[in-house]
Amino acid sequence: MLIIIRFILLTLLLGSGVFLTMAVPFLPFANGVLWFLSTFFIGAGIALVVKYCGRGALILAVPIAVLSANALVIEIWPPQVRRPIFRAFTEVAQRNDAYRQLRKQLLPVSLQELTVPVALRNDWDHGLRELEVANGLEVTLFAAGLTQPHSLAVSADGDLFVSLPKVGQVVTLTDGDRDGVVDNLHVFATGLDRPSGLTFHRGALYVATASKLLMLPDIDHDYIADAKQVINDQLPVAKQHWAHALVVGADRQLYLSVGAGVEGDDWRQAALLRVTADGATHMFATGLYDCQGLAVHPLSGSLWGTDNSSETLDFDVHPDELNVIASSGDYGWPFCFGNRLPDAELGSVEICQSTRPSLAQLHPHSTPRGLIFGATLHAPIQFQSMLYVALQGSDYAERKQGFRLMGVPLDADGRIMGWGIDLISGWSVDGKPWGQPTDCVVGADGCLYVSDCLAGCIYRVSFK
Numbered sequence: 001m002l003i004i005i006r007f008i009l010l011t012l013l014l015g016s017g018v019f020l021t022m023a024v025p026f027l028p029f030a031n032g033v034l035w036f037l038s039t040f041f042i043g044a045g046i047a048l049v050v051k052y053c054g055r056g057a058l059i060l061a062v063p064i065a066v067l068s069a070n071a072l073v074i075e076i077w078p079p080q081v082r083r084p085i086f087r088a089f090t091e092v093a094q095r096n097d098a099y100r101q102l103r104k105q106l107l108p109v110s111l112q113e114l115t116v117p118v119a120l121r122n123d124w125d126h127g128l129r130e131l132e133v134a135n136g137l138e139v140t141l142f143a144a145g146l147t148q149p150h151s152l153a154v155s156a157d158g159d160l161f162v163s164l165p166k167v168g169q170v171v172t173l174t175d176g177d178r179d180g181v182v183d184n185l186h187v188f189a190t191g192l193d194r195p196s197g198l199t200f201h202r203g204a205l206y207v208a209t210a211s212k213l214l215m216l217p218d219i220d221h222d223y224i225a226d227a228k229q230v231i232n233d234q235l236p237v238a239k240q241h242w243a244h245a246l247v248v249g250a251d252r253q254l255y256l257s258v259g260a261g262v263e264g265d266d267w268r269q270a271a272l273l274r275v276t277a278d279g280a281t282h283m284f285a286t287g288l289y290d291c292q293g294l295a296v297h298p299l300s301g302s303l304w305g306t307d308n309s310s311e312t313l314d315f316d317v318h319p320d321e322l323n324v325i326a327s328s329g330d331y332g333w334p335f336c337f338g339n340r341l342p343d344a345e346l347g348s349v350e351i352c353q354s355t356r357p358s359l360a361q362l363h364p365h366s367t368p369r370g371l372i373f374g375a376t377l378h379a380p381i382q383f384q385s386m387l388y389v390a391l392q393g394s395d396y397a398e399r400k401q402g403f404r405l406m407g408v409p410l411d412a413d414g415r416i417m418g419w420g421i422d423l424i425s426g427w428s429v430d431g432k433p434w435g436q437p438t439d440c441v442v443g444a445d446g447c448l449y450v451s452d453c454l455a456g457c458i459y460r461v462s463f464k
Helices: 002-026 030-054 055-076 095-105 348-352
Strands: 087-088 110-113 132-133 139-142 152-154 161-166 168-175 183-187 198-201 204-208 213-216 229-232 246-248 254-258 271-275 281-288 294-296 305-306 321-323 361-364 368-372 388-392 404-409 421-424 437-442 448-452 457-464
Touching: 002 030, 002 055, 030 055, 095 421, 132 139, 139 421, 152 198, 152 437, 152 448, 161 198, 198 246, 204 246, 254 437, 294 368, 305 368, 321 368, 388 437, 388 448, 404 437
Parallel strands: 368 437
Antiparallel strands: 087 421, 110 132, 132 421, 139 457, 152 161, 161 168, 168 183, 198 204, 204 213, 213 229, 246 254, 254 271, 271 281, 294 305, 305 321, 321 361, 368 388, 388 404, 404 421, 437 448, 448 457
16 A cells, blocks of 8 residues: 555656646746756656656556646647638738737637537537637637527627528527526517528617518517518519628618629619618619628728629639728629739729729638627727628638638727738638638627527637
């Protein structure tokens, strides 16, 4: 019995030395003293095991010490992701001082196991999953078991509204005890034709379905719409691009996107429309092939939007885009793509010179969807000064460029600095996606909420 106790204690001594050696790279105060102590503990542990337990015991002591120390290091400092997460939009971006400062703050990216709360385990059928998360963020599961959740909106009371196009519903997710996990799901409205874009305006929820713009008031606050008031029942319907983005602009008017591919010759396709109080639609901007995300800049009040590219030339030619959408702006489609490049069949240099270039070009099939500015996040300033873009990804892309939440840093004047950052990724493993981030919104608690149409869930992203 005495020799067993000695073996355990001396193996702990040896393991302490191994742990210190492994931990030194993670410690901000690492110095020569720590290296001396780690070497001393390892040497003393080996010598004492041989002396009091015999050389044979060393065969067991060394692997036990190393494995135990490694397990403890992984628990305290999860494994780092060794791939680049910064994506430059311009050649000079990486020479910027702010770029180097952000690298120090957001690295290392680590693998974070997605914790499934007890209340959601019956609704979660994707097993153990890990996400690659930048330093300073924590991802938890807020809701699960939803049928292809699409757009998100937050009410004045702080409740989260979610559109479910496949089942024709809009649901409300409430978190009464504010523990970061949904308590109740209420079916707010049902029987809708593929509801997509959501926004609150004048105290009511506005919903863009495939062919209508509806107002759904809830006067008695019972989480059930009291009526379905039709604002416009003549929205253009595209076979593929039936979803609409919807936002309230700085001028308190509604703005609604319409994708390309509308049957017939409709002037409202591939455009951003302004909707007046009487429900009439007016052209605001054109040449947007498939705009699925809209957000209002917190400083300038300008409209920013995503645009998924077409594939008229090839699957990997047309870049996806991030745009600042100006009144009467022409963003190219179908004549131009990328940075005013003419389409081989329809475009010309002269036509493209009159169009507006994109603010940032993303890799084809990144499939940018929802976006939101982080000004109201309860987070350090580097996270508040970002635009967040959900890159849904596409099964058609061989390189799997999407499947991540990207942050786009902004300077003090609200302009992009020239690069994007993969804040959260890992939804595609070895080319096989298990999740697709679709929309994002800032919740009443100052956290970022992200919908996932493939995994059928909502994530809650908090900031340390």
